[in-house]
Amino acid sequence: MNSEKKHVFDNPKNVKRVLYGLFTSLVLLLGLEPFVHKHPYFAWENWFGFYAIYGFVACVLLVLAAKYLLRPFVKREEDYYD
Amino acid sequence: MIEFIPPAFIYILGALVVPLLRGRVKSVWMLLLPLVSFFFLINTQVGTSWEISFLGFDLVPFKIDRLSLVFAYIFHLISLIGIIYTLGIRSDLEYVAGLIYAGSALGVVFAGDLFTFFVFWEMLTVSALWLIWAKRTKESQGAGFRYLMVHVFGGLILLAGIIMYISEQKSISLGFIGLHSPATYLIFIGMGVNAAWPLLHSWLTDAYPESTVGGAVFLSAFTTKTAVYALARTFPGTEPLIWIGAVMTAFPIFYAVIENDLRRVLSYSLINQVGFMMVGIGIGTELSINGAAAHAFAHILYKSLLFMSMGAVIYRTGKINATDLGGLYKSMPWTALFCSIGAASISAFPLTSGFVSKSMVLDAAAHGHMSIVWLTLLFASAGVFHHSGIKIPFFAFFGHDAGHRVKEAPPSMLIAMGIAAFFCIFLGSYPAFLYSILPYPVDFVPYTSSHVLFQLQLLMFSALAFTLLLLSGIYPAEIRAINLDVDLVYRKGGRLFYNLMDRGLNAVNRGVEQLLVRVFLVNLTTFVRTLPATMLAKICWPFWKSAFDAPGQKTIMENLRRRAQSGFYPISIMGFLAIIYFGLLFLL
Numbered sequence: 001m002n003s004e005k006k007h008v009f010d011n012p013k014n015v016k017r018v019l020y021g022l023f024t025s026l027v028l029l030l031g032l033e034p035f036v037h038k039h040p041y042f043a044w045e046n047w048f049g050f051y052a053i054y055g056f057v058a059c060v061l062l063v064l065a066a067k068y069l070l071r072p073f074v075k076r077e078e079d080y081y082d
Numbered sequence: 083m084i085e086f087i088p089p090a091f092i093y094i095l096g097a098l099v100v101p102l103l104r105g106r107v108k109s110v111w112m113l114l115l116p117l118v119s120f121f122f123l124i125n126t127q128v129g130t131s132w133e134i135s136f137l138g139f140d141l142v143p144f145k146i147d148r149l150s151l152v153f154a155y156i157f158h159l160i161s162l163i164g165i166i167y168t169l170g171i172r173s174d175l176e177y178v179a180g181l182i183y184a185g186s187a188l189g190v191v192f193a194g195d196l197f198t199f200f201v202f203w204e205m206l207t208v209s210a211l212w213l214i215w216a217k218r219t220k221e222s223q224g225a226g227f228r229y230l231m232v233h234v235f236g237g238l239i240l241l242a243g244i245i246m247y248i249s250e251q252k253s254i255s256l257g258f259i260g261l262h263s264p265a266t267y268l269i270f271i272g273m274g275v276n277a278a279w280p281l282l283h284s285w286l287t288d289a290y291p292e293s294t295v296g297g298a299v300f301l302s303a304f305t306t307k308t309a310v311y312a313l314a315r316t317f318p319g320t321e322p323l324i325w326i327g328a329v330m331t332a333f334p335i336f337y338a339v340i341e342n343d344l345r346r347v348l349s350y351s352l353i354n355q356v357g358f359m360m361v362g363i364g365i366g367t368e369l370s371i372n373g374a375a376a377h378a379f380a381h382i383l384y385k386s387l388l389f390m391s392m393g394a395v396i397y398r399t400g401k402i403n404a405t406d407l408g409g410l411y412k413s414m415p416w417t418a419l420f421c422s423i424g425a426a427s428i429s430a431f432p433l434t435s436g437f438v439s440k441s442m443v444l445d446a447a448a449h450g451h452m453s454i455v456w457l458t459l460l461f462a463s464a465g466v467f468h469h470s471g472i473k474i475p476f477f478a479f480f481g482h483d484a485g486h487r488v489k490e491a492p493p494s495m496l497i498a499m500g501i502a503a504f505f506c507i508f509l510g511s512y513p514a515f516l517y518s519i520l521p522y523p524v525d526f527v528p529y530t531s532s533h534v535l536f537q538l539q540l541l542m543f544s545a546l547a548f549t550l551l552l553l554s555g556i557y558p559a560e561i562r563a564i565n566l567d568v569d570l571v572y573r574k575g576g577r578l579f580y581n582l583m584d585r586g587l588n589a590v591n592r593g594v595e596q597l598l599v600r601v602f603l604v605n606l607t608t609f610v611r612t613l614p615a616t617m618l619a620k621i622c623w624p625f626w627k628s629a630f631d632a633p634g635q636k637t638i639m640e641n642l643r644r645r646a647q648s649g650f651y652p653i654s655i656m657g658f659l660a661i662i663y664f665g666l667l668f669l670l
Contacts, residue, residue, distance in 0.1 A: 005412075007411070007412045008411075009411075009480060019549065022542065022545060022546065022549065023546075025538075025542055026542055026543065026546060029535065029538055029539045029542055030539070032535055033535065033539075036531050036532045036535050037531065037532060038532050039530075039532065041448035041449070041451070041456075042448065042453060042456070045536075049539070050536075051536040051537075051539040051540040051543075052539040052540070052542075052543040053543070054460060054461075054464070054540065055464045055539065055540035055541065055542075055543040055544040055547070056543040056544065056546060056547045058460075058461045058464040058465065058544070059464055059465070059468050059543075059544045059547035059548060059551075060547050060551065062335060062336065062339060062461075062464075062465050062468060063339055063468075063547070063551050063556070063557060063558065064556075065336060066336045066337075066339035066340050066558065067339070067340065067556075067557075067558040070336050070337070070340060070565075071340045071558065071565070073566075074337075074340075074565040074566040074567070075340070075561070075563045075564075075565060075566075076563060076564055076565070076566055077563065077564075078562055078563060078564055080564060080566075081224075081564075081573055081574075
């Protein structure tokens with residue numbers, strides 16, 4: 001007896017749509033790169049997909065480092081200072 | 083006809099009237115203050131300054147140039163937005179503190195001499211404190227007190243530096259200082275405390291999340307950005323700032339990933355954003371100083387927008403930890419939308435304000451061929467999207483539905499968020515407006531096809547990383563826990579110091595008391611009390627020995643002791659009578 005209104009993301013189909021939207025945009029962004037005129041300051045900016053790979057790797061490393069290196073080191077109970 | 087009234091006067095004097103007013107008049111009065119002040123400001127020529135001679139020094143309480151103007155504009159805008167946001171909260175303490183706080187920040191940016199500068203700088207700390215204490219919880223009391231201690235410490239370093247600097251320079255005018263003597267290092271560090279430099283930053287992440295719903299909006303705007311202004315004024319082109327800034331952009335994002343309190347996540351990302359400004363100031367070219375100022379302008383808007391949206395969440399649900407939130411887009415759709423606009427801006431999506439300001443700093447670093455700094459800033463750009471851009475809206479408004487069914491934020495809050503969100507998009511879509519008020523002429527084109535494409539690649543692949551980590555379950559679950567930071571040093575260290583002092587100094591105290599009061603004084607009194615009897619006994623002993631038998635000796639010894647105890651000796655009586663006699667002689 002759920003009388004509450006159904007919301008956008010209650011429907012798993014819509015969540016999937018968002019994910020497919022994301023994946024399509026990724027392919028599109030990489031696909032457009034050869035057609036864009038680059039004016040780089042650094043040599044690595046000429047490598048294909050540099051920004052894409054850097055963004056992805058940076059975030060994965062960020063999360064892994066935060067979870068496995070920083071958290072065990074700094075995590076304490078909420079009442080630690082009381 | 084009054085030609086001009088400095089904004090600080092309007093704000094601070096206006097604030098003092100607020101508690102006397104009631105109802106609608108009070109609201110109108112508060113909204114008028116920034117508007118009237120702004121009206122005076124735009125009618126004043128750049129270059130105007132007031133000079134007053136005071137105790138042999140030339141005070142310049144008011145001086146306008148283009149650098150102070152950028153900061154003054156944004157301070158006016160954000161104080162107006164902050165006032166609208168808090169209209170429904172009805173707390174005179176917050177209104178007065180908030181207005182004095184904003185007024186002090188405006189006082190700093192227009193100060194033309196070190197004395198005025200320092201007075202407003204300290205008023206900033208004192209007024210901000212009440213925005214934290216106004217929450218009236220045990221946590222906010224503690225955090226406010228630590229905030230005060232850290233800033234008093236920073237203020238004293240700054241004051242020491244200023245006094246030494248004035249005696250070196252024989253002038254109190256405020257301008258470029260640069261690092262060259264102990265005095266300038268002290269000033270540099272004193273300003274660094276307010277700018278939340280690494281290791282000096284924990285007052286910010288400690289106190290801001292404990293402040294009131296409206297207080298956080300004001301706090302996020304003024305203290306650090308006033309320090310950004312001060313450093314841009316006095317230390318442009320100082321190389322250590324580049325490295326300090328680079329570290330600032332990078333380290334907070336690791337904390338932000340594992341932090342549970344969403345306003346604390348925002349506080350960490352605030353430090354990260356101020357890092358970009360520090361790098362801009364440190365590089366010191368026209369492009370980079372413009373970048374720092376533009377980024378401060380844009381940052382104040384989207385950061386306060388994010389704090390406003392989280393404030394609305396607290397206001398309605400009473401919760402702020404990611405573990406207690408989720409699915410709020412269903413009941414607070416407008417707040418969710420405005421939060422997402424703020425999130426997009428801080429992540430520097432094209433068509434938002436972050437895109438047109440942050441890229442100036444990155445470009446300035448690239449112009450200077452600073453590859454490590456540039457790569458760090460790029461890493462921080464991806465990271466900030468990760469925690470502020472995705473984590474904040476996702477855990478609060480989307481993600482796992484925590485089951486809160488609350489009302490949408492009140493109209494005053496929605497209007498304030500709406501104005502901030504409008505400016506985020508307006509500045510991003512029409513950067514010429516922002517560029518026209520920067521300190522130096524701007525020759526920078528943010529919207530090139532490659533720049534847009536690369537920024538989108540960076541952000542969307544960061545989003546991919548988040549999505550994959552979340553779906554695979556690797557993304558760290560939010561945990562009810564706190565994370566240690568530098569404040570450990572004084573929070574635990576303070577207690578340790580107290581205990582050490584208690585055990586160390588108090589032990590000395592107790593030992594000395596034992597020795598002096600319990601042992602020495604007791605022995606001394608006993609000694610003094612028994613001295614006459616013992617001496618008499620010693621003197622009389624040979625005589626008694628021959629005159630009395632053993633019981634007789636004992637009796638006479640007892641009598642002597644008793645007399646000694648009561649102090650009753652014939653000689654004392656004679657002495658007493660003699661004193662009375664001489665006393666009478668003297669008086670008569």
